[in-house]
Amino acid sequence: MTLHSPDGSAVGGCPVEVFRLGGGPGETGGSGDHDDWWDRLREQHGPVVPVALESGVTAWLLLGYHENLTVLQSPHLFSRDTRRWREVTEGRVDLSAGRPALSWRPNALYADGSEHARLRAPIADSIARLDMGATSQLVRQIADDLVDAFVARGSADLIAEYADPLPVLVINRLCGLPDSYGRMLGDLTSIIFGEDPREAEDAVIRLQQYFAGLVVRKRKRPGADLVSWMLEHPAGLTEHEVAHQAALINNSSHQTTTHLIGNTMRTLLTDTRIRSAYADARISAQDLLDHVMWTDTPFQILPARFALQNMLLGNARVRAGDALLIGFHAAHRDPAVYKGRREETGVAGGSRAHLMFGAGPHACPARDLARMIAATAVEVLNERLSGLRSAVAPEELRSVRSPFVRGVEALPVLFRPGNAVGEKAKGEGTGTAGRNGTSGHEKESEDDILGRLLRWWRGSGRGRR
Ligand code: HEM
Structure with missing residues (x-):
């Protein structure tokens, strides 16, 4: 421009x-x-x-x-x-x-007036139905699992290994699917933002299949999750419309939350005054998020x-x-x-x-949820990684090459190697998550659109995590 x-x-x-x-x-x-x-x-x-x-x-x-x-x-x-x-x-x-960034889709974000209200109500009302206590434990469990994967190593990239996968895994669970589907969802989303346009085009089609398949499965077997709630909402959206609103939820929550977490961790790692104010509890995680949303907008x-x-x-x-x-x-x-x-x-x-959460009729319907996810993500890192410090000088951190997003491509850190807490966290997480989102025990072998997509993803060698 x-x-x-x-x-x-x-x-x-x-x-x-x-x-x-x-x-x-x-x-x-x-x-x-x-x-x-x-x-x-x-x-x-x-x-x-x-x-x-x-x-x-x-x-x-x-x-x-x-x-x-x-x-x-x-x-x-x-x-x-x-x-x-x-x-x-x-x-x-x-x-x-x-x-x-400048396309059009049949979802609430691109609609005005009464059509906007019709498409937004199932999204906003379903998010409002979430049990925030259970959801917060779910987020903590997912954050703990991600930390478990690198904690013994003493080093990590907090974007690729944590802030990027976390929001997608959370949304996938809130939509009522086990984590294997969430890892596929995260992978497909990354390809879309990647460098290969042919792969990106294919990933867009696969993502459409993911959301279409998700809606078909939830219509067949409803649960306590966002998609089932949108399907049963009195606005009476068609399955096609619900699939588009579910995709909007994923798109709206992913990079925004990733870079809110990433920019907040960058601030803690590079600004000693703020870091000590946070460590001494003179500011809370929520104060920290507001500071970042004022000064380093995701x-x-x-x-x-x-x-x-x-x-x-x-x-x-x-x-x-x-x-x-x-x-x-x-x-x-x-x-x-x-x-x-x-x-x-x-x-x-x-x-x-x-x-940062917008204003007027399109203002983010998930402001509290987004704040909770980001604050929990930051708290878990600070609790679990002792001696946390940046592995590179601040000027070596590369900004995301996008006119829209403001964040870093990678956030390499060092810390004292620690132990995984996985099994304990999983045991605690399953019961509470079951009140909204899946318990994680849903069958994966089903021969429906989603099942076939998961098998394709694993067979393609991409299901590496
Ligand atoms: C830090 C994280 C987030 C930020 C900064 C953020 C910010 C925003 C902003 C600024 C808008 C308004 C867009 C516009 O006016 O054109 C918006 C809309 C929206 N956000 Fe968020 N968001 C975040 C996380 C989430 C999450 C976690 C979800 C869902 C679980 C979500 C779902 C949505 C939806 C569905 C819309 C469209 C609403 C409409 O058009 O009526 N967002 N968000």
């Missing part, structure tokens, strides 16, 4: 690469941790900057806190439906052409909203059909709201008014 000033000349005479439509990696500013870059952009252009996507396709990037909040909270002025984008209606952008740009009429927004003349990109990280650095860190502990704010 090259930024242009309103008169058409490139910013500062030097085009700044932010993100390329289609999800290609940005080169500089905005794709990593270049905080000054965001501040300079706001100083030069105000709270709303015009951006030109590489193909000449245009959008607005929102940098101001209040502008972001207004757009999120005004569904009568801004649609979430990508098909309303002028670039689409005038034929310059094809939403089906492999653009994961995703920094969220696509998108589409203007429903012409208007003046901040300093910008927005036209009906224009796309607006939500700029979380920039919004949180807006001097109008960001007042710096507290002297005593080093954490930002003390308020939960950050926008």
Whole structure:
């Protein structure tokens, strides 16, 4: 994405690469941790900057806190439906052409008004039915199992071996399947974000089979899980619709939670003041998460909203059909709201008014669940890994090469080798998890779509964990 000033000349005479439509990696500013870059952009252009996507396709990037909040909270002025984008209606952008961030799917995220309410209610009501005590024990059990796999080694990559698989394993269990399916789900999701487009295309089809198969199995044999609850919800969604909402739950929860955990652990490993405030219980795990959500947002740009009429927004003349990109990280650095860190502990704010869980009708329906998963994940690492320290200097940590996500590709750590707690944790976990999610004892040998998919995955040599 090259930024242009309103008169058409490139910013500062030097085009700044932010993100390329289609999800290609940005080169500089905005794709990593270049905080000054965001501040300079706001100083030069105000709270709303015009951006030109590489193909000449245009959008607005929102940098101001209040502008972001207004757009999120005004569904009568801004649609979430990508098909309303002028670039689409005038034929310059094809939403089906492999653009994961700017596509359209028949799920709540891309719907407006009453259709949004119809699709969202089964998701939100099912999440609300979860027994949070049992779910917290389930998360702890899954976190313990992941730690067990590397604790004796004295070293680990906290992204690949922990923060990345954990959310998928949790969601898979909350959807009522044993962990083998969760490991397959995590693997397929990673391939989608990987480097090989042919493999990614195949993984998308396999993931569709996973969610379709999950719904068929839960219709046949309902349990105390999110998918069974969505199927029985009075909104009366079809099986096809439930499969799409289940896929949305997985997509919405994965990278967001991974990088909230990853960025929080990076903060603890690199910021001694915050680390000692946390160790001395002057701040809680929840305070720590809020600090990270203010200062190191797990995703920094969220696509998108589409203007429903012409208007003046901040300093910008927005036209009906224009796309607006939500700029979380920039919004949180807006001097109008960001007042710096507290002297005593080093954490930002003390308020939960950050926008990290969105606002308005599409606000995250799983805010409490997400906070609990991330806080539990951080607590388990700190309890289980003594002498935990980074294995590399902070400047050696590589940022994720994505314009949207803000996190590190790997987080290598060292610690004193310890013992597994697996069997004890599993014994404790099975009973409580059974009140929501599977007990882990469901049969795996069934000859349905899911069973065949699992056999394919194992036979393909990918089922290595
Ligand atoms: C740290 C973790 C998470 C963060 C930061 C986060 C953030 C968000 C944000 C900002 C939105 C609004 C998107 C928009 O306005 O366009 C959203 C929506 C959503 N999130 Fe989360 N989320 C997280 C975890 C989860 C989890 C764990 C789940 C499910 C178990 C979940 C399910 C959803 C769903 C279904 C939506 C769509 C809601 C709608 O369109 O009405 N999220 N999330």
